[in-house]
Each structure stands twice: as C-alpha cells, then as structure tokens.
Amino acid sequence: xxxxxxxVLLLAIAAAAIWQVTVIPESLMQMTVGPVLAPAVxxxxxxxxxxxxxxxxxxxxxxDVSHAPDQTPLPGSGRRLASLLGGGxxxxxxxxPLGFVLPAALCGMGVARAFDAPLGWRSALVCGAIAAVxxxxxAQLLGxxxxxxxxxxF
Amino acid sequence: xxxxxxxxxxxxxxxxPLTLMWGFAGCLIGTLxxxxxxxxxxLTIALLLPLTYQVPATSMFVMFAGIYxxxxxxxxxxxxLLNTPGESGSVVTALxxxxxxxxxxxxxxxxxxxIGSFVAGTIGTLALTFFAPWVVEAALAFGPAEYFSLMVLSxxxxxxxxxxxxxxxxxxLTAGLLCGLVGIxxxxxxxxxxxxxxxxxxxxxxTVVAVGLFAVGEALYLAWQGRESRSGEVxxxxxxxRLSRQDWARSWKPxxxxxxxxxxxxxxxxxxxxxxxxxxxxxxKKLSKHPEEFGHGAIEGVAGPEAANNAAAAGVLMPxxxxxxxxxxxxxxxxxxxxxxxxxxxxxxxxxxxxxVWTLIASLYIGxxxxxxxxxxxxxxxVRLLKIPPPWLxxxxxxxxxxxxxxxxxxxxxxxxxxxxGLIGFLMRRFDFPAAPLIVGMILxxxxxxxxRQALTISQGDWFTFFTRPLSGSLMAVAIVLLMLPxxxxxxxxxxxxx
Numbered sequence: 001x002x003x004x005x006x007x008v009l010l011l012a013i014a015a016a017a018i019w020q021v022t023v024i025p026e027s028l029m030q031m032t033v034g035p036v037l038a039p040a041v042x043x044x045x046x047x048x049x050x051x052x053x054x055x056x057x058x059x060x061x062x063x064d065v066s067h068a069p070d071q072t073p074l075p076g077s078g079r080r081l082a083s084l085l086g087g088g089x090x091x092x093x094x095x096x097p098l099g100f101v102l103p104a105a106l107c108g109m110g111v112a113r114a115f116d117a118p119l120g121w122r123s124a125l126v127c128g129a130i131a132a133v134x135x136x137x138x139a140q141l142l143g144x145x146x147x148x149x150x151x152x153x154f
Numbered sequence: 155x156x157x158x159x160x161x162x163x164x165x166x167x168x169x170x171p172l173t174l175m176w177g178f179a180g181c182l183i184g185t186l187x188x189x190x191x192x193x194x195x196x197l198t199i200a201l202l203l204p205l206t207y208q209v210p211a212t213s214m215f216v217m218f219a220g221i222y223x224x225x226x227x228x229x230x231x232x233x234x235l236l237n238t239p240g241e242s243g244s245v246v247t248a249l250x251x252x253x254x255x256x257x258x259x260x261x262x263x264x265x266x267x268x269i270g271s272f273v274a275g276t277i278g279t280l281a282l283t284f285f286a287p288w289v290v291e292a293a294l295a296f297g298p299a300e301y302f303s304l305m306v307l308s309x310x311x312x313x314x315x316x317x318x319x320x321x322x323x324x325x326x327l328t329a330g331l332l333c334g335l336v337g338i339x340x341x342x343x344x345x346x347x348x349x350x351x352x353x354x355x356x357x358x359x360x361t362v363v364a365v366g367l368f369a370v371g372e373a374l375y376l377a378w379q380g381r382e383s384r385s386g387e388v389x390x391x392x393x394x395x396r397l398s399r400q401d402w403a404r405s406w407k408p409x410x411x412x413x414x415x416x417x418x419x420x421x422x423x424x425x426x427x428x429x430x431x432x433x434x435x436x437x438x439k440k441l442s443k444h445p446e447e448f449g450h451g452a453i454e455g456v457a458g459p460e461a462a463n464n465a466a467a468a469g470v471l472m473p474x475x476x477x478x479x480x481x482x483x484x485x486x487x488x489x490x491x492x493x494x495x496x497x498x499x500x501x502x503x504x505x506x507x508x509x510x511v512w513t514l515i516a517s518l519y520i521g522x523x524x525x526x527x528x529x530x531x532x533x534x535x536x537v538r539l540l541k542i543p544p545p546w547l548x549x550x551x552x553x554x555x556x557x558x559x560x561x562x563x564x565x566x567x568x569x570x571x572x573x574x575x576g577l578i579g580f581l582m583r584r585f586d587f588p589a590a591p592l593i594v595g596m597i598l599x600x601x602x603x604x605x606x607r608q609a610l611t612i613s614q615g616d617w618f619t620f621f622t623r624p625l626s627g628s629l630m631a632v633a634i635v636l637l638m639l640p641x642x643x644x645x646x647x648x649x650x651x652x653x
Binding site: 001003006010017020021024025026027029031032033034035038039042043045046049050052053056062063064065066070071072073074075076077080081083084085087088089091092095096100104107108109111112113114115116117123126127130131134135138139142143144145146147 | 204205208318321322324325328329331332335339341342343344345346347348349370373374376377378379380381543544545546548549550552553554556557558560561562564566569570572573576577581583584585586599603606607610611614615
C-alpha cells in the first residue's frame with residue numbers, strides 16, 4: 001500500500017457513497033431541507049478531498065509513517081496481520097455454535113501469535129483464562145449478554 | 155453563590171457509598187488505562203457504553219469521569235519508568251521524567267507528577283465549577299443557527315488545527331460525518347448509506363467505530379511492525395516517593411503555571427492536552443534557574459507538563475457539559491453516553507439535569523483525592539503491570555474489545571465491522587491520519603444536520619442566516635480563519651517565500 005493506492009481506495013469509497021446518495025428515497029414530507037442535502041454535501045466533500053489527496057500523493061507530498069527509520073516493519077508483517085485478523089474471523093465463525101469462551105480464546109491466540117507468541121498449550125491456557133475471566137466479569141458480574149460460556153453443538 | 159450551593163448538594167450525592175464506589179472503580183480503571191500503553195480512555199469508555207442499560211446515569215458518569223482523570227494521572231507512570239507515554243498528553247513528561255528515573259530519582263519524578271496532577275486537577279475543577287454557569291448563561295442565547303456554526307467551528311478546529319496536515323484532518327472528518335449519517339433519517343424515516351443491510355438501519359454504533367479504530371487499529375499496526383514484542387526496559391523504582399524541600403520549591407510554581415496553561419487551552423475546541431504540555435515545558439525551561447538540567451532530568455520539566463495535562467482534562471469537560479460540544483475523542487464518546495440515557499446535552503443540561511451535573515463535578519474533586527491516594531502507594535503494582543508481555547496484553551485488549559462489541563447486541567455483523575474499522579484505523583495510523591476528527595465528526599454529524607435543518611426552517615431556507623446573525627457569523631468567521639491559517643502560515647514559512 002502506498003499513499004497513491006490509498007487515494008484510489010478513498011475515491012472508490014467516495015464513488016460508492018455517491019451511488020448511495022442517489023438511491024436515498026425522496027421524502028414525501030414537505031420540508032425546507034430533505035434527507036439528501038447533508039449526505040450529498042459530505043460525499044462531494046469527501047470526493048474532492050480524496051482527489052486533492054491523490055494529487056498530493058502523486059506529487060510525493062503524502063507520508064507513509066512506516067518509511068521512518070525506526071518504524072519500518074520487520075519481516076513477516078503479512079503473516080502477523082493475517083494471524084490477528086484470522087483470530088477475529090475465527091471468533092465470528094464459532095461464537096454462534098460454540099458459545100463465547102472457546103472462540104474468544106482462539107481469537108486471543110491469533111492475536112498473541114501476531115505478537116510472536118508461539119501457538120501452543122501455554123498460549124491456549126493464558127488466552128482461555130483471559131476469555132473465561134472476561135466472560136465472568138461481563139456476563140455474570142455486569143449482566144452484559146455474551147451468551148453462554150460454552151455451547152455444545154452436539 | 156448559587157454554583158457553590160449546587161456544588162454542596164452535588165457533594166452530598168457524590169459521597170453516597172454507591173456513587174463513591176463507582177468513582178473509585180473509575181479511578182482504578184482509569185489509572186490502569188493510563189499506565190498500559192495501547193489502551194486509551196476513549197476506548198475504555200466506549201467499551202463500557204453497553205453498561206448504560208444497567209447502571210444509573212449518575213453512577214455511570216461518575217465512573218467515566220474517574221476513568222478520564224485517572225488516565226491523565228496514570229500516563230505519567232509509563233512515561234517516567236518506560237519512556238513510552240501511555241497517553242498523548244504525557245509525551246513531554248517522558249522527556250525529563252525518564253531521565254530523572256535513569257539518574258535514580260524515579261520516586262521524586264512520580265511524586266511531583268502525582269501531586270502536580272492533584273493540584274492541577276483541583277484548580278481545573280474549581281475553574282469548571284465557577285466558569286461553567288457563566289458559559290451556560292451565554293449559551294442560552296444560542297439558536298439553531300449559532301449551534302450549527304459552533305459545531306462547524308469545533309469540527310474545523312479538531313480537524314485543521316490538530317495533526318500534521320489539514321488535508322488529512324479534513325478527510326478524517328468527512329469520513330466521520332459520513333459514518334454519522336448512516337441509518338434512518340430521524341425526520342423523514344428514509345434510509346441512508348445502508349447498502350440494503352437491515353443491520354445498518356439504526357446507524358453505526360459509536361462503540362464499534364471507536365474500539366475498532368483505537369484498539370484493533372493500534373494492535374494491527376503494532377503487530378504489522380513486529381517491534382512491540384521486543385518490550386522496552388522498565389526502570390526500577392529508585393529514590394524516595396517523598397519530595398525534598400528543594401523539590402517542593404522547584405515544583406510548586408510549575409504546577410500552578412501548568413494548570414493555568416492547561417485549563418483554558420483544554421476548554422478550547424481542538425485545544426487538547428498536547429499544546430499546553432508543550433507550552434508548559436518550554437516556559438519552565440525558559441524560567442528555570444537550572445536550565446542546564448533540562449534534557450538530563452529537570453524536575454520542573456515533569457511538574458509543569460503533568461499539571462497542564464490534568465488541567466486540560468478538566469478544561470475538555472467545560473464545552474462538553476455547557477455546550478454539548480465534544481472537543482476530544484473521549485469527550486465525544488461521553489456525549490454519546492449522554493445520548494444513550496436520552497439526556498439532552500447543552501446549556502439545558504444544567505437546568506434539566508442539575509443534580510447529575512453537580513454530582514459529576516463534585517466527584518471530580520473526590521476523584522482527585524482518590525487518585526492521589528491510589529497513585530503513589532500503589533506505584534509498585536502499576537510497575538508490575540508494565541511488565542505484562544505484549545502478546546498477552548494485546549490478546550486481552552482484543553478479546554475485551556470483541557466481548558464489548560459482541561455484548562452490546564449479540565451481533566456478529568458488528569464484530570465484523572469492528573475488524574473492518576480496525577483495518578481503517580491501521581491505514582490511518584500508517585498514513586498519519588488523525589482519528590479524533592473521525593469520532594467527533596461521527597457523533598456531531600446528526601446533531602449538526604438537525605441544527606442546520608431547524609435554522610433553515612426558521613429562516614425559510616435562507617442560507618445566509620448562518621452568516622448574518624452576529625454570533626453565528628462570528629463563529630463561522632473564526633472557523634474560516636482556522637481553516638485557512640495553517641496552510642497560509644506553512645506557505646509563508648517555506649524557504650524562499652519572503653524573497
């Protein structure tokens with residue numbers, strides 16, 4: 001990813017937002033300002049600013065913090081990102097069938113792996129404990145609906 | 155005098171055991187949040203928003219205030235002992251505080267930071283107590299046009315003045331405004347930016363966006379870099395936690411000066427804590443009788459900025475409580491908590507929810523005392539927390555973030571959005587986009603649109619109403635100046651511009 005590619009992404013988001021503005025149904029109520037004006041102004045602003053950002057990036061005036069000497073990523077950055085996001089994906093896929101604790105522990109293991117902790121029993125135990133403690137505090141103590149700690153699919 | 159009477163009533167309510175307990179919990183959590191790098195008070199308050207369904211408003215806001223003040227206190231510990239500021243307002247503290255720790259005076263650095271925070275927090279809260287009613291009185295003259303202009307001013311100030319680039323600040327702001335407009339339009343019932351998804355009809359949850367940007371985004375960035383797993387060196391707690399006579403003599407004036415910088419700048423839209431702490435540091439350097447010690451561990455360089463940081467925290471509450479205008483990400487999330495309780499913010503807050511507001515202000519005084527008592531004796535506990543290995547720290551942060559978002563509505567869709575906003579936060583961090591304008595924009599967008607519609611209905615569609623009404627016009631003029639000034643100054647400063 002470079003600032004120029006980011007500008008393209010911003011323009012794509014602006015284009016999607018413009019399309020969404022065009023599909024806002026007109027209100028049947030008689031009013032000075034309808035539901036379209038504010039979104040339209042914001043979206044046009046976003047498109048113009050994204051364009052300006054693109055021009056500025058093309059001229060090499062936009063920054064990528066990771067190019068600073070002490071900020072460059074160490075080798076394996078893609079794998080670490082995938083581990084963290086994978087943990088989130090596993091949680092989303094399993095929280096329905098398995099309850100909270102097991103998917104949250106697996107999510108935690110993915111995150112720990114992203115910070116170079118080896119996948120193993122130690123990681124499973126620590127993340128399992130973290131998930132169980134949070135479930136107890138949130139669901140039991142504070143009454144927030146996290147669903148059951150464990151749900152057996154069979 | 156009326157304010158004093160109301161404050162006494164507030165103390166009566168804040169000293170109730172249950173309220174006191176929530177305040178204590180807030181201070182403890184806040185200090186923890188301030189100490190641990192990677193967790194901000196905005197993120198913590200956002201995670202606790204689901205509690206608003208279960209806990210009475212007064213208790214909740216007393217806890218939020220404790221978290222907010224506690225984070226400002228706790229940030230100094232990380233700055234001094236780890237040379238890694240836990241909060242942006244503690245960056246300057248790290249300059250001298252860590253040097254003091256390296257010279258065997260960590261205890262004195264922590265003590266001057268804690269006592270300075272107490273002094274500044276108290277001065278800031280006193281100023282809030284006695285100035286807030288004046289601001290409320292002035293704000294009662296505001297109509298929808300003035301409110302809209304005030305919101306424009308604060309949005310512009312947060313985006314254009316803070317951060318290193320006006321363009322990136324404004325892009326972040328427009329993205330936030332766009333997020334704020336997602337969902338059903340309250341006046342007409344028409345869906346906007348929902349992409350046909352029923353889950354988006356109620357709009358985007360503030361918790362999801364804030365936690366995604368601050369927690370997941372930060373974790374993604376640090377994991378991507380791969381440097382966080384190599385933990386920094388935590389300094390040993392050396393030196394006495396008691397200040398010597400000379401330390402007191404060198405600290406008390408910086409505490410007062412820091413407070414005087416912090417409160418008014420914190421109360422301004424976009425004032426924040428960074429500017430007053432920086433100003434305080436350079437003022438102390440200039441006024442010090444030992445300027446040669448600066449850069450090698452000068453106690454004034456810790457005392458002043460820490461005081462400024464805490465006074466700014468009180469300052470930020472001023473526009474939030476009196477005008478309903480958030481000037482930082484944390485204040486924006488507190489505003490959404492008010493909305494969660496169905497409480498209308500702005501000048502009416504003092505008349506309609508007087509008991510709540512004065513209990514909150516009284517709890518700030520009490521919180522300051524709790525924090526002073528908590529911070530110094532428990533410093534060894536905070537030091538131990540700094541030694542938590544990063545894999546377990548971030549696993550905990552992401553699991554608690556996921557639990558907080560999932561628990562708010564048992565929605566897997568929202569967890570997906572959490573990681574989506576995490577990716578956005580990662581890109582924003584990498585390409586140096588400020589996150590605060592996005593959060594403030596998202597929360598102010600529906601309110602600004604509402605005020606604009608009301609103003610235009612009153613003026614029968616006359617757009618000049620925002621410029622021809624004296625107060626509204628003045629606010630708009632200031633907003634325009636703030637927008638134009640930074641690029642203009644930068645252009646004039648460019649080499650060759652004078653020739």
